Amino acid sequence: xxxxxxxxxxxxxxxxSPPSPGRRVAGRLLRWWRQLTAMRTALILxxxxxxxxxxxxxxxxxxxSRSDVAGYxxxxxxxxxxxxxxxxxxxxxxxxxxxIYLLLFISLIGCVVPRAIEHxxxxxxxxxxxxxxxxxxxxxxxxxxSLAGPAALDVVEEELRVRRFRVVRREGRSGPEVSAEKGYxxxxxxxxxxxxxxxxxxxxxxxxxxxYEGSILVTEGQGFCNAFQQYDTHRxxxxxxGEDLSRLCVDLEDFEAVYEENLTAASYTADISWExxxxxxxxxxxxxxxxxxxxGDRVYVTGHGFSPVFSIARPDGQTFTDLSAPFLPADLGTMxxxxxxxxxxLGAGSTEQLAIEGFLAPTGVLEAGxxxxxxPRPLDPKVGIDVYTGYLGLDSGLPQxxxxxxxxxxxxxxxxRVARTNLAIGESTTLPDGTVVTFSGLKEFAALQVSHDPxxxxxxxxxxxxxxxxxxxxxxxxxxxxxxxxxxPDGGGTVLSIGSLTRGSADTGPRFTxxxxxxxxxxxxxxxAPASTPAARGHGPAPDEEAPPx
Amino acid sequence: MIDxxxxxxxxxxxxxxxxxxxxxxxxxxxxLAFGRSVRGRTEQLVAAGGVPxxxxxxxxxxxxxxxxxxxxxxxxVAMVLTGLGAVTHAGVLVAxxxxxxxxxxxxxYEFATAVVLxxxxxxxxxxxxxxxxxxxxxxxxxxxxxxMVLIGLFLxxxxxxxxxxLRSSWLAIHVSTATIGFGIFFVSGIASVLYLVRTRRDxxxxxxxxxxxxxxxxxxxxxxxxxxxxxxxHRTAVFGFPIWTFAVIAGAIWAESAWGRFWGxxxxxxxxxxxxxxxxAYLHARTTAGWRGRPSAWINIVGLVVMIFNLLFVNLVSTxxxxxxxx
Ligand code: HEM
Numbered sequence: 072x073x074x075x076x077x078x079x080x081x082x083x084x085x086x087x088s089p090p091s092p093g094r095r096v097a098g099r100l101l102r103w104w105r106q107l108t109a110m111r112t113a114l115i116l117x118x119x120x121x122x123x124x125x126x127x128x129x130x131x132x133x134x135x136s137r138s139d140v141a142g143y144x145x146x147x148x149x150x151x152x153x154x155x156x157x158x159x160x161x162x163x164x165x166x167x168x169x170x171i172y173l174l175l176f177i178s179l180i181g182c183v184v185p186r187a188i189e190h191x192x193x194x195x196x197x198x199x200x201x202x203x204x205x206x207x208x209x210x211x212x213x214x215x216x217s218l219a220g221p222a223a224l225d226v227v228e229e230e231l232r233v234r235r236f237r238v239v240r241r242e243g244r245s246g247p248e249v250s251a252e253k254g255y256x257x258x259x260x261x262x263x264x265x266x267x268x269x270x271x272x273x274x275x276x277x278x279x280x281x282x283y284e285g286s287i288l289v290t291e292g293q294g295f296c297n298a299f300q301q302y303d304t305h306r307x308x309x310x311x312x313g314e315d316l317s318r319l320c321v322d323l324e325d326f327e328a329v330y331e332e333n334l335t336a337a338s339y340t341a342d343i344s345w346e347x348x349x350x351x352x353x354x355x356x357x358x359x360x361x362x363x364x365x366x367g368d369r370v371y372v373t374g375h376g377f378s379p380v381f382s383i384a385r386p387d388g389q390t391f392t393d394l395s396a397p398f399l400p401a402d403l404g405t406m407x408x409x410x411x412x413x414x415x416x417l418g419a420g421s422t423e424q425l426a427i428e429g430f431l432a433p434t435g436v437l438e439a440g441x442x443x444x445x446x447p448r449p450l451d452p453k454v455g456i457d458v459y460t461g462y463l464g465l466d467s468g469l470p471q472x473x474x475x476x477x478x479x480x481x482x483x484x485x486x487x488r489v490a491r492t493n494l495a496i497g498e499s500t501t502l503p504d505g506t507v508v509t510f511s512g513l514k515e516f517a518a519l520q521v522s523h524d525p526x527x528x529x530x531x532x533x534x535x536x537x538x539x540x541x542x543x544x545x546x547x548x549x550x551x552x553x554x555x556x557x558x559x560p561d562g563g564g565t566v567l568s569i570g571s572l573t574r575g576s577a578d579t580g581p582r583f584t585x586x587x588x589x590x591x592x593x594x595x596x597x598x599x600a601p602a603s604t605p606a607a608r609g610h611g612p613a614p615d616e617e618a619p620p621x
Numbered sequence: 622m623i624d625x626x627x628x629x630x631x632x633x634x635x636x637x638x639x640x641x642x643x644x645x646x647x648x649x650x651x652x653l654a655f656g657r658s659v660r661g662r663t664e665q666l667v668a669a670g671g672v673p674x675x676x677x678x679x680x681x682x683x684x685x686x687x688x689x690x691x692x693x694x695x696x697x698v699a700m701v702l703t704g705l706g707a708v709t710h711a712g713v714l715v716a717x718x719x720x721x722x723x724x725x726x727x728x729x730y731e732f733a734t735a736v737v738l739x740x741x742x743x744x745x746x747x748x749x750x751x752x753x754x755x756x757x758x759x760x761x762x763x764x765x766x767x768x769m770v771l772i773g774l775f776l777x778x779x780x781x782x783x784x785x786x787l788r789s790s791w792l793a794i795h796v797s798t799a800t801i802g803f804g805i806f807f808v809s810g811i812a813s814v815l816y817l818v819r820t821r822r823d824x825x826x827x828x829x830x831x832x833x834x835x836x837x838x839x840x841x842x843x844x845x846x847x848x849x850x851x852x853x854x855h856r857t858a859v860f861g862f863p864i865w866t867f868a869v870i871a872g873a874i875w876a877e878s879a880w881g882r883f884w885g886x887x888x889x890x891x892x893x894x895x896x897x898x899x900x901x902a903y904l905h906a907r908t909t910a911g912w913r914g915r916p917s918a919w920i921n922i923v924g925l926v927v928m929i930f931n932l933l934f935v936n937l938v939s940t941x942x943x944x945x946x947x948x
Contacts, residue, residue: 110909114902121898128891128935135887163886275884284881331782338785360789360879371881522881530883534870541866545859 107174108181116175123171127162130154134163176272183265190258197239198252201553201570208553208570210583216594217564220556224249226593227554227569230586236552248555257574260543267536274533278526283307283316288397290378290516294322297368297521303473317366319521321345324354326515328375334404334447341372341517367523374518376400376408379431379454379510386505389418397516398431399474405444406433410474415465424463426486427508428476429456435495442493452513455493458502461486549574552586567594627720628780634712635734639769641706642741642762648699649759653840655692696755703762704745710738720780726796727783729936730776736932737768739804747808747853753845754853760844761811791875795868802865803928805857806900810925812854813918819847820915851914854921855907862900869893892931899924 090098106112131139140160144151158165205211216223224240227249231238236251285302287295295301297319307313325342340358347366357363363370376399382392391414398410411428432444435453442455462485464477471477480486490508492500499509552571559566569587573579714735718725726732740761748755783792822841844850872893877883884890903924906917 110905111911114905114909114912117898117902117905121895121902124891124895124898127886128888132886135885333781335782336785337782338788359785360791360875362878362881369881373881520881524882527877527883531874534873538863538866538870541863545863 104181107178110182113175113178113182116171116178119171120168120175123162123168126159127168130159130162132162133160172272176269179265179269183262183269186258187262187266190255190262193258194255198237198250198551200241201243201248201250201555203245205553205555205568205570208572210573210579211568211570212583212587214567214569214587214591214594215559215564216567217598218594220247220558220565222597223556223565223567223594224554226597227567227590230590230593231552234586236550243555246555246557248553251552252550254547254549254574256543257547257549260540260545260547262540264537264540264544267533267540271530271533271537274526274529276526277529278308278524280308280310282522282524282526283311284520284522286373286518286520288376288516288518289321289323290395290397290514291323291326292514294320295519296320302521317368317523318348319345319366319368319370321363321370321519321521322352323517323519326375326517328447328515330448336403336447339372339375339517341519343370345370367525369522371520371522372517373520374400376516376518377406377431377433377449377452378514378516379412379452380512380514381412381427382509382511383414383417383425384507384509385417385421387420391418392511395514396473401430402444404447406447407431407444408433411476413463413465413473413476415463423460424465425506426459426463426476427456428459429454431513433513435493437493440493449513449515451495452510453493453495454510456491456510457488458490458492458500458508459486460489460502460504623780623782624720624722627716631713631716631720631780634709634716635769635773638706638710638713639766639773641702641709642766642769645699645702645706646759646762646766648695648702649762652692652695652699653756653759653843655689655695696758699758700745700748700755703741703758707738707741707745710734710741714738717780721782723783724793724796726800727787727792728778728781729932730772730778732796732800733768733772733776733932735800736803736807737765737772739801740807741765743805743808743857747857751849751853753849756843756845757812757815757850757853760815761808764811786879789875789879791871791878795871795875798864798868798871802861802868803932805861805864806925806928809854809857809861810922812850812857813921813925815844816847816850816854816918817915817922819844819850823847851918854918858900858903858921858924862904865897865900869897888935889931892927892935896924896927896931899927 131143133140143160144155154160158167162168202208206213218226224247228238228240228251231249231251234253236253238249238251241248241250283299283306285297285299285305287302289295297316299305299307299313299316322344323341324344326339327341328339329337331337338358340356342354342356343363344352344354345363345365346352355363357370357372359372362372376397378395378397380393380395382390383394384390394412394414396410396412398408400406400408408431409429410431411426414425414427417423417425430442431452431454432442433449434444434446434451435442435455436445437453442453459476459481462480464471464480464485467477469477476486481488489502489504490500494500494510496510496512499507501507550571550573552569554567554569556565556567558564567590569590571579571583571586714725714731717731721727726735744758744761748758818841822839822844826842845853872890873883876885876890899920903917903920906912906920912920
């Protein structure tokens with residue numbers, strides 16, 4: 072048996088005279104509004120939303136990886152730009168995705184707000200009057216008894232009250248009747264669920280508008296403060312003012328990656344010290360699944376890697392030590408990493424610049440002259456590097472990656488490779504001009520991310536409310552029972568008609584049967600003792616209790 | 622530290638479960654076959670006995686054969702085999718968990734195995750509570766056996782430790798509830814498929830009756846009534862939906878502490894969202910005029926397809942944060 076939503080009240084019939092233009096427009100708007108807030112429309116919008124989300128998972132998305140999108144555009148130069156024009160690389164921030172969910176939520180408002188108001192009212196009004204034909208309800212029965220009509224209804228009322236129904240007695244057009252209802256929490260749950268969906272959307276939107284996120288690679292011993300200029304990459308909502316960022320500074324003291332025997336990464340932990348608003352620094356340890364939460368910001372460890380350390384000794388005696396740059400892991404299993412160290416300033420008297428580009432293997436082995444790594448732990452670090460001298464192009468005005476060389480300078484012959492070598496820690500290579508480059512050590516860096524999302528607590532609260540409402544809506548059933556007494560057609564005794572209407576449950580049959588059986592038994596018991604004993608009266612409800620005022 | 626002997630025991634139990642389920646399929650088939658052979662006779666009996674054509678809700682509809690004893694015995698054997706299979710199947714996971722000293726749903730092999738177990742248990746519960754639903758057994762266990770074989774062949778992963786991101790108590794909460802939700806949706810989806818089959822069969826029979834030619838008897842007549850199947854599909858979906866909702870919320874909470882945002886439209890998240898929307902649409906469709914019956918059954922089936930797609934495609938093909946898959 073399916074639950075049936077009660078029909079909406081039909082629109083009032085339009086007056087016979089031709090409506091004025093204003094009325095016609097109003098009528099059309101009203102019709103559109105009705106259509107938009109119909110359940111069928113909501114159903115179609117729900118489907119559209121699901122379908123619209125699909126390309127977001129099949130095509131690369133800028134929100135997840137800009138480089139994947141760039142790669143896709145390069146690979147499919149003809150259709151790529153078209154897909155881009157349709158926002159298919161930014162599905163979840165595209166106007167058409169927004170259009171669908173905004174329509175859905177307008178529909179939701181139009182559907183739920185009136186329902187909520189009506190439900191609020193129904194909590195304080197007695198159950199509705201009985202329908203004229205009880206036999207047309209999904210469950211119904213007719214019982215005959217020798218009791219008089221009001222006494223028979225007393226019995227029904229008693230049975231219903233025992234079952235925790237809210238009961239009301241009325242004098243109906245076709246005889247005295249009983250209306251009873253229970254399960255108001257179902258509708259409460261429904262209203263809560265749908266309203267919480269709205270709250271959830273507001274929380275999401277708020278988070279997007281006022282939230283931000285910044286990522287930075289920090290080598291052990293270094294630190295950063297929460298400012299967009301400091302981050303390697305950042306993203307911020309349109310209403311975020313760079314001045315408003317919390318004054319949080321973080322220093323990375325120590326980083327540790329722990330591995331299982333089979334080299335599965337078991338944990339990453341970073342010992343950091345942080346300070347907020349210039350207060351005293353506080354030391355703490357953060358790790359995967361365990362961020363720092365402070366002042367509305369969260370600080371995460373999102374990755375790690377190694378920075379090789381080099382020292383450079385110029386032939387004129389100047390030395391530069393402790394030069395390092397993060398090399399990004401190319402293979403998370405072995406931590407073979409790739410990067411470049413750019414040294415734009417080689418001291419007074421030198422116009423030349425230098426760069427060391429190549430691979431770093433935490434546990435390196437040479438296979439046919441190629442460097443590979445066989446273990447993610449720094450057991451035997453080696454680098455395989457090319458050394459360049461010349462012009463790096465850093466001041467050319469074009470932004471360049473800190474993890475790669477500007478190929479254009481090499482193609483133009485302004486930057487030349489002067490050495491290619493593999494070095495273990497402590498080893499060095501001598502360039503043609505006499506400069507000595509030494510691979511002197513290894514530092515660990517952590518990828519840290521600072522996130523700020525003022526909406527997320529809202530979203531959490533709303534989603535818990537969604538769940539609670541859902542449970543109420545799905546687990547509680549709303550039942551209405553109506554009964555009416557009338558004279559038996561053959562003149563002897565009374566016929567008691569009972570009907571019930573249930574929403575939200577499959578098995579209405581057995582419970583209705585048990586109700587009618589109990590009523591039948593009680594009727595029989597009462598009829599056997601016609602001069603009802605005082606005790607029985609005492610338990611019986613007063614007939615007019617809770618009757619409506621009018 | 623992996624206990625190799627327990628890990629090997631787990632693998633053996635896996636094969637035993639597949640064997641027991643296969644035997645159960647055979648027994649269910651035999652039950653159906655024997656149930657059918659007496660159809661004509663029972664119909665005559667019913668007619669002769671003058672049984673009123675007003676069956677109680679869950680009893681077989683008028684004209685449905687009364688079960689002969691042999692069929693009932695076979696059905697019982699099938700149920701016992703299924704139950705034993707479920708026990709060894711649970712043993713697969715328990716032994717894995719003990720071998721690796723962690724919850725046994727850290728990779729796709731373990732997760733998929735657990736989902737199938739939930740589906741079998743959900744079926745057993747249904748069949749014990751409403752015996753007429755037992756007859757969907759073969760239609761449920763056949764896909765179960767198929768899934769187990771495919772899981773064993775393509776998703777198998779050696780017992781091993783978890784990657785760092787999975788070492789969280791949210792693994793217990795999020796993945797367990799996702800597994801339960803998925804397993805229940807599995808049963809629900811099968812019930813909807815059978816509902817479609819049954820309504821088509823009923824239409825054929827009705828068409829035959831109206832032209833006077835009676836349709837050839839079929840095993841499909843042994844299925845529960847269309848109404849009972851629809852009710853089963855709906856009830857299981859109603860049971861699974863809050864669990865799935867909770868799983869998604871718990872996943873978002875976990876993502877917030879592991880990845881720095883509670884929702885990022887990662888492919889897995891996107892498909893979890895799509896599945897949620899589809900099941901919400903199913904629940905709505907059931908109460909929307911014009912969508913009841915077959916259209917809403919189709920939506921439920923789409924929901925199951927989305928769930929399976931999310932497990933297989935997203936873990937195996939696309940790359941996202943969730944692709945620890947371990948296959
Ligand atoms: C994301 C969007 C939505 C979700 C997930 C959702 C979910 C649900 C669920 C699970 C039910 C319970 C169905 C049942 O009783 O079996 C329900 C009922 C209902 N929903 Fe929604 N809903 C959504 C949007 C809407 C919208 C936009 C409307 C307005 C047009 C709407 C109107 C209703 C109504 C009227 C019911 C009551 C059906 C009944 O109890 O018979 N819903 N909703």
